[in-house]
Amino acid sequence: MTVQTPRSEGGASRRHVLSAGLAAAGLTAFPMLARAQGNTLRIGVVSPRSGPLALFGEGDGFVLDQVRKQLAGGIEAGGKRYSVEFIAKDTQSNPVRAAAMAKELINSDKVDFVLSTSTPETVNPVADACEAAGVPALSTTSPWEAFYFGRGAKPGEPSPFKWTYHFCFGVGNFAKLYADQWSKVPTNKKVGMLLPADADGNAIRGMLIPALQKAGFTVVDAGPYQNGLTDFSAQIALFRKEGVEIFNTFPFPPDFAVFWRQAAQRGLAKQVKVVQMAKAGLFAAELEALGQLGNGLHAGAYWHRSFPFASPATGLTSTQLADAYEKASGKAWNQQIGATASLFDAALATLRSAADPKDRASLAQAMSRLKADTAVGPVDFTTGPVPNCATTGLVGVQWLRGKGGANKFGLEIVSNADHPKVPLTAAMKPYQLGA
Incomplete structure (x- = not known):
């Protein structure tokens, strides 16, 4: 239209x-x-x-x-x-x-x-x-x-x-943000990356993965997937096998909801401590559709109130x-x-x-x-x-249920290394399924 x-x-x-x-x-x-x-x-x-x-x-x-x-x-x-x-x-x-x-x-x-x-x-x-x-x-x-x-x-x-x-x-902003944000909770520094076969995924795969490795993270790349995929069992099995405690993805919003529900069913959601979204996880409606599965998810924000x-x-x-x-x-x-x-x-x-x-x-x-x-x-x-x-800056944020009123999701700023003029609004917490 x-x-x-x-x-x-x-x-x-x-x-x-x-x-x-x-x-x-x-x-x-x-x-x-x-x-x-x-x-x-x-x-x-x-x-x-x-x-x-x-x-x-x-x-x-x-x-x-x-x-x-x-x-x-x-x-x-x-x-x-x-x-x-x-x-x-x-x-x-x-x-x-x-x-x-x-x-x-x-x-x-x-x-x-x-x-x-x-x-x-x-x-x-x-x-x-x-x-x-x-x-x-x-x-x-x-x-x-x-x-x-x-x-x-x-x-x-x-x-x-x-x-x-x-x-x-850009990728440099993500690298700086993630190195700071992911240091705020204890992990084994093993990162599972889920990147689509599109312009975003290709740019991130070629530039962010090497930057994260240079910063001391071990990256497990599940490989390119097509937008609209409905079965992520192979990627989830790989992340579980490798013991990743940080998960990072750049999907279309509907694709993340499919993946994360399957991740909860197959035990990955209980394993990870940081669930870092980009492109998805930017809007309260996405989190509300996930319900309790959305509480505590992490993201980057290019603007905040x-x-x-x-x-x-x-x-x-x-x-x-x-x-x-x-x-x-x-x-x-x-x-x-x-x-x-x-x-x-x-x-x-x-x-x-x-x-x-x-x-x-x-x-x-x-x-x-x-x-x-x-x-x-x-x-x-x-x-x-x-x-x-x-370039413009990014801040690290975390979705918390009840912060937006009643059962609504609110967004707290938990990391500002890439955008230091922006004030923090809360301390970052690890993701805990059912918390």
Whole structure:
């Protein structure tokens, strides 16, 4: 399904009526429409709002509403004032559709700028479509290595990308976070890794495993598996046999629920002391679906309501953003709303710093030198780690039942070595099945 926001100027029906009226008067609408469009910045927003990754896009509409309110009077950029029009598209969690939605934004909607968020399955095909068309694009919430190397860039070689930029955590952030977080409970330092055969899994397997081994962990890699697998008995048997006490995975959220229920049935859940999730385990709804099996699970967080940063695009602090989302939706806040807000923070900072925001080359140049304050912290494209990418920090978190009220799950910050400006909110505990 295509989700399209109301257009701030020149909607289709209004354009038709305007054209008809002018034609009747012996005039043409095109010069007037061209002038109107020349004063409007059209921004495409692509994210997964349905399908197996839908939890990532659940709050995107809310965040976009906050941004729209902030931009009601337009934006100053390049010495002019522009109105801003957002056109949002749903990928349905499908990479092929993500590319199609990007092409639709470029060819049919004639956007000036494309934003995308949430996993390589979204940002990579969108970025590829924009790169091919020469349209500036900015994205987040996917390890930067999956974005950069996963799209064909080679270590040590010049960037092959001119139009597409990305900011997010990377493998180095995970390595630093995990070394700190996993030291907070006693274990035998044997790590079972469950990584899918996709861009995330490939990047993590090639870079994180060596980093963990260098940090003194023994890694048991169960090998690539296909997303959507329903029987993890072989992987569970391997982890049990090897005696792993730390488990780490980067799956689609539905796949983790399947795995962890089987892990409980086959005794692995009683064996491990740290259950570290990434990509899955980011949303309270996932934990509530697991019930008692979810209590005490560990994860990394790229945003939290306790982050000491504000979102210029929404005009809200991190705490205010979380509270406003809960009031508007009736659901628990989640870390993606802060990340999505940060995407708009960086995008608006790009527009404001561009010499001409309607010029593609000017926008790309503005991204290459961007330094911006965002909801997830500072974003700085001038410091690498590679061209076209900037890094942001991670904190270690633990899901605890009852911390969100009644039987709801709440998220405590238990490790901040990778993001020291963020305060801890609790001490980390080992995972104990049934605790």
